[in-house]
Amino acid sequence: MEMKNKYVTINDYINGAPMESNFSICEETISLSSGEDNINVMVVKNLYISVDPYQLNRMKTHSCSQLLLPESAAILPGQAADDLGSENPGHGGMGQKLLGRRRPGNWGGVIDGSGVGRVVESAHPDFKRGDLVTGRLHWGEYTVIKGVDTISMKKLDPLGFPLSYYAGSILGSSGxxxxxxxxxxxxxxxxxxxxxxxxxxxxxxxxxxxxxxxxxxxxxxxxxxxxxxxxxxxxxxxxxxxxxxxxxxxxxxxxxxxxxxxxxxxxxxxxxxxxxxxxxxxxxxxxxxxxxxxxxxxxxxxxxxxxxxxxxxxxxxxxxxxDFKDIYEEFISTTVQHLQTGKMQAIEDFSYGVESIPTALVDLFRGNNVGKKVVRIAED
Amino acid sequence: MEMKNKYVTINDYINGAPMESNFSICEETISLSSGEDNINVMVVKNLYISVDPYQLNRMKTHSCSQLLLPESAAILPGQAADDLGSENPGHGGMGQKLLGRRRPGNWGGVIDGSGVGRVVESAHPDFKRGDLVTGRLHWGEYTVIKGVDTISMKKLDPLGFPLSYYAGSILGSSGxxxxxxxxxxxxxxxxxxxxxxxxxxxxxxxxxxxxxxxxxxxxxxxxxxxxxxxxxxxxxxxxxxxxxxxxxxxxxxxxxxxxxxxxxxxxxxxxxxxxxxxxxxxxxxxxxxxxxxxxxxxxxxxxxxxxxxxxxxxxxxxxxxxDFKDIYEEFISTTVQHLQTGKMQAIEDFSYGVESIPTALVDLFRGNNVGKKVVRIAED
CATH class of the missing domain: 3.40.50.720 (NAD(P)-binding Rossmann-like Domain)
Structure with missing residues (x-):
């Protein structure tokens, strides 16, 4: 299988306020050959991507992962330290690896954040083509995930709510x-x-x-x-x-x-x-x-x-x-009830398309967002 | 009853590092007339007085009591806000009234701190002459307490330990x-x-x-x-x-x-x-x-x-x-046991006499003390 994938990368570490010029939009061809190497590999078409202030901390020369000492890994079996921060909704977070994939001759790689997408290809037994999923997705059109696990990627039943609610919004990490x-x-x-x-x-x-x-x-x-x-x-x-x-x-x-x-x-x-x-x-x-x-x-x-x-x-x-994984179910059921009874409101601030992601991030530091910043990458 | 009382007072607010010259040693005559006014009045001969860094905070122009909003009083029924800080052992504390008694023509009044003494005169039914007590005592030879209460002043059974241990030391507020x-x-x-x-x-x-x-x-x-x-x-x-x-x-x-x-x-x-x-x-x-x-x-x-x-x-x-009053008994029994079995040691740093109190305080800020600073005012 081959497909074109447009994605965002950074040109260098960002130690001050971010600017659009810190980012580039790249294009690559994803080719997924079959065979043993592809066990647990999955391709997701990204629908909604969350953009959060904490992500800037992962783009600094000194990534905030350095704040974490080795034992930190132990608290989250099955999760790379990289994923810790990703779970951090509003304004905290860090990543051990700044970028998921580095390639020769290209400084940057993909950047990830929480999002919602639809599986287009899967060699993992728990996910099949067409499944809605939520978890760590890349700032791009598609996310290729090697070593899929069911802790950092979950099948999604939106319960009748907009999919964006789960992309780091009210029913996602910000909530x-x-x-x-x-x-x-x-x-x-x-x-x-x-x-x-x-x-x-x-x-x-x-x-x-x-x-x-x-x-x-x-x-x-x-x-x-x-x-x-x-x-x-x-x-x-x-x-x-x-x-x-x-x-x-x-x-x-x-x-x-x-x-x-x-x-x-x-x-x-x-x-x-x-x-x-x-x-x-x-x-x-x-x-x-x-x-x-x-x-x-x-x-x-x-x-x-x-x-x-x-x-x-x-x-x-x-x-x-x-750290709140143990109250996730309670959070979802309470919040769903508040949404259904109209007692709570999701306030979302949309951008559209991969090209809008850099500005979406930059805008957070200029105070230009009202409510949760979500980028709609594609219509479902 | 009349007696001479030497005591320490401050000459003005102290906003920087304290110096001996900030203090004066005064003498007064205590006269205790009998009659209705004297109900709940008690005179204590001070034996050991605690000197703690936090007390400096009570001598500043802006006493740290200003940090406390009115509701603070409510958490400690029976205690004046003034006494809150006194309970603070090592390095915290504050007092609403800087000085207990102000007199015309004399800027300062007495200063209090935790200590151990012996009752020499009492109109309070719960305390009689000869009782050992621990609580808020003045930086002086005697403490005249009006409105004695059994929360801020307690009879003391030293359990065979030195009395100084109870004057803000290992079995007192520092402990x-x-x-x-x-x-x-x-x-x-x-x-x-x-x-x-x-x-x-x-x-x-x-x-x-x-x-x-x-x-x-x-x-x-x-x-x-x-x-x-x-x-x-x-x-x-x-x-x-x-x-x-x-x-x-x-x-x-x-x-x-x-x-x-x-x-x-x-x-x-x-x-x-x-x-x-x-x-x-x-x-x-x-x-x-x-x-x-x-x-x-x-x-x-x-x-x-x-x-x-x-x-x-x-x-x-x-x-x-x-805030630890509810664990006071547990603290005493545990610590007494550790002392009796030789597992803990009290390290005390003594000064002697009312005249030594200003230097005792000043020395705390020069790092001259080793362990708990206690002033022995008189032999029992």
Missing amino acids: LAAYGGFFKVCQPKKGDKLFVSAASGSVGILVGQYAKLFGCFVVGCAGTKQKVDLLKHKLGFDDAFNYKEETDLNSTLQRYFPNGIDIYFDNVGGEMLEAAVENMNIFGRVAVCGVISEYTDKTKGAKPDMIAVIYKRIRIEGFLTV | LAAYGGFFKVCQPKKGDKLFVSAASGSVGILVGQYAKLFGCFVVGCAGTKQKVDLLKHKLGFDDAFNYKEETDLNSTLQRYFPNGIDIYFDNVGGEMLEAAVENMNIFGRVAVCGVISEYTDKTKGAKPDMIAVIYKRIRIEGFLTV
Whole structure:
């Protein structure tokens, strides 16, 4: 079998803010010969591809995989360390291998991310042509997977929901990050006052909705009036503000939380984290999902007041979505119910075609997305 | 009843490193008239007084009590917010009222801290003359307590141990901080690799011992060769180093923890916290007991790598000893047993007399103490 495959690659490591010029669109011919070599090989036609901020961390000279010491591999039998980060929805993640396939004379290889596709060829006994699947797919038209396993690739029954919901969106990794981050890491109590940053981003927009349904007071921040309006008027946040219009974040948070913050769901890091700690109540919890302000500029790192952390007994905790596998079924059933009863909404921001992927990523760092960024590669 | 009382007061707020000249020794005449006003009044002859780094935080223009929002009072029925910090052993704590009694024409008043004394006069039904007590005592020869309550002041049975052990030392607040901080906040597992800073300080020296007994690999840092030798050769730490001889703390920790750190018990904050986070294993825990490097210079605050916090799912958590009241009995019985079987040692650093208190405090910030700093005010 032979087919043309257009895909995205990067031209060199990206250590600052990403630009379209960092990427190239390449074309290759996929030829799948039959024989023993092809056992467990599968070709998937990509339908929806997730684009997430964390993916930038895998494109740096020092991939964030270096943060993980050897024992990390042990926690995820059957998964390459490479896949750990992929599971990270909103703003965390890392990859041991930057690129899946390197070829002589070509610096880059394919880049992967979570997605939804349809099997067009399979030598794996558990997948057959025509199956819908969700898992790690490449930023391209097709994904050739060698060594398919049923942990990182799953058959998909969309339960009547749009396929895009499963491509890192509300029923995919962003949903699981929001659900696990809120319920497991934040350990919420009814009436808790929750602040979420990047609140119109893929994870924040869901955290706020889960928190409202649970019984929290919820304020989010975002970077445009349009996003703030969406949070306040369409998604039921108690309040929201445009951080770009604020000059002193500490006072801003004091204004929105005169009785302090119990939970801060952090997607941005930097000054916002510092201001949140200043405004935290005793026994406050900070779930660190992402620190997008630091991804492109490490000097923007937060210097939280540790004296306040002691006196207020604040807990600051990082997490990866991969750690929530044990609550996946609970997450799906709860979220499906909320979607069916209209209590939750998926907000998605689409781009179309492989060529749009680089801009889709770049836009995340310019704050141009509203909700989950998904690229539709092909119609089903 | 009338008696002369020598006591320590401060001359003005102290916002930098403390100096002896910040303090004065005053003398007053205590007269206790009888009558209804004196119900619940008690006079205690101070025997041992604890001197702790956190007390400096109560002497600043902006007392750390301002970090606490009103609800904090609610968690400790029967205790003034003032007393919260007092319960904080090693390096945390705060006080709402800087000084207990203010008098016209005199800027300062008495300063309190945990201690052991003997009741010389009591109008409270639960305490009688001659009782040994432990609780908040003043930095002076006597403590006059109005509104005595049995939560902040307790009768003491020393169980055959030196009285100093109860004055903020191994059977007092430092012990409880180390015990609760290690077992409750760090959530240790046998074989965990633990790093403790200010390891020869009042809390660190006990954390290391608890951790060794529990089955951890323990490395501590301190600021002199004498302290390092004590940790390695007398207290059974697996290793220890003098941080003043190190130029790159990140590499230092890599050297002592080639397989990474699972638990960091932080007493110092600043660069050491940053280096510990860099060397942390996945699911690592940082118990923030104190940040002494930041008490006298806020610009030294740590900027931990939050990207590492996410990828390695690190939990950073502050605590106060006051939160461990529910495990007080367990702490005492366990520690008494370890002392009786010779498995733990109290390392105390004595000063003598009210006049020595200012230097005792100042010395803490110069690293001159080895183990728990206790001032013996009088022989029993």
